[in-house]
Amino acid sequence: MFALERDEREARAIERRRMLEEERRQRIFNPKARTIGVDVAALDEQVRIKEEAERAAAEREAAYAAEQERVRRQLLQLEAQAAEQRRDVLREQEAYRQRYQTYDSRKEFDLNDPDYLRKDLPARVADDDERLGPASLQKFEGEDLTGEERRKAQQEQMRRWVALQLAQKKQKQREEEEAQRLYELRQQEMTLRGLEMEEAQNRTRRAVQTAVKDYNAALAAEWAERERARKLAETREGLEEIHNNLNSDLLCENPYKAAAASQLPGRVVVTEFKGLLPEERERIRAIQAEQAEERARIEAARAEEERRWELQAEANRRAALRLEAQNQRERRAVNERVSGENAQLAAEARQRQEFINNKLYTNQPTQAYWDQWNTSTR
Template identity: 35%
Template structure:
């Protein structure tokens, strides 16, 4: 069995990396959707996620600023942010109502024009009627046809027997048209006046509601300001009284402290005053008057013992370092000998592997040569499977 060498492992790793890259490229090339459209969905998803994160951050920042505004002015005499929001809300309501009124008025005018001002009701509509030719009668139906005018050359001077009746009918028709037009104008004027009155009444009602809301807001602000003012006055009185009590207590404490110092152990220099309650080996620093000679002698003796002990420990540490250095040198020598032995074994194995590979290569060469002489021009499955397997 052949042993794997580092060069073979490196070559196998390179081949594996190239095969993986080729498979990835085949997935991109053989995918008709990505090849034709050319869309990078991963990059798009990242962009969409970043955009959503920015929008959420901006929304949170805007909401935090909007929420922090009124709280900042809650203890002052006025509320600018709340007042501005209330004014903006009222302005939006008034603008929306005015827009609805304008649209309603426009719809009413359009309905009036559609119902009462149609083109076919006008007096001169017959001059521009597109169906005039279909509605027209023949030029002459009888000798007494009222449409036989002079310009039509159907009846000449002296033949107009119905002139009086025709003129009377024309005058009656003109009077009816005038009356109808006046009635329509008066009706339109009344409807327009009614619409204006309704609009004016609605605006007055809206103004009254806005005024009431403004008065209610002003009263609320005044009540809040009065409550804050009373609270501040109470706090100021309590602060003055508390300062007086603190000053009085401080004076009493100072007198007590002076009396205690005059009668205490500090001025009398009592040595027992430095004794601490945490143990006999501890003292109170601000009451301690210094150590005695016996204590100083004990401290010097302890310092000499510590110096001797430190010298002994340094000598032991030096001996340990020398021992570890000796052991490290022996281990390095043994490791070097083992590496040399392993190198000799690897060279021996390499020679055996080279000879084995050479014999196998000769056998494969002879076998390939015999197969080529025996089978010539014979396509195999590998020949057909090599097509459309790579992206290049």
């Protein structure tokens, strides 16, 4: 008897623990039941702050892109000027070659001279020329030769040629030195211009950042002023509505109406009341017209405000598109780099996995080992 009661108690205890375990499983394994409540207002405020920061960043990026474009155009202009200067130097060098480095002034010109035979020694230069033989028919009696005079004239001509070549060489050296000096001056000027442009770019960037910061502050102040004006207008409209209700002839039952005047103060004769007087209707219509005009002005101001916001949104959208294009280019570059790194990591992972599977871990777990996971809350 006692054993049967003990078994029943143990069975009930086991069933109770089983039910508690099942409830715990449903509570723990249910992601909706585990979710903790969040502060929606705080999240919305964080989203708004993030969007404002993104808009400000987009505006700064747009201003920086415009400044980069201006600097790029200036650099292109400077490169064009440098290219023109290089072309001028090349033209001057070519002109110098055409003027002072002619074909006939080369030291090996005597090997390529087309008039070599004309300049060669004649068949007879003197009476004692060893080249003359008995049958050469070059030496005749009574012939007047001027060989000595010709040699002196040739020596004088050679001295003049050497002096002329020395003068031309010195002139060429002076011109090359002058060209090198001008080139160095141009290089120094270009370096100084590059430094000045970099400093101007830094100043412009700082000015743009300051302008963006002031613009954001102005936008925040303008938004606060609009909110204050809107709340003030809503309060004024509410007070006007309350005042109109309090002074309404229909709601207050004006005792001074001619058709429904009563002897009792603050009352009208219900059986004789036929509606409002024409003057009262006109006054109500005037009030309604004023309200309609006021509403029209409010609607116009609201439409103008929406148009301005739409223009601002369009400008932000264009800036976001430009930023997105730049981000896409950067992402493509990052993806290409990451793909290469992933390929390298994959190869290393395969080698490591082969080492683990073939050398380190030879005892692989079976499916029964994994099936026991996530079956209990303990």
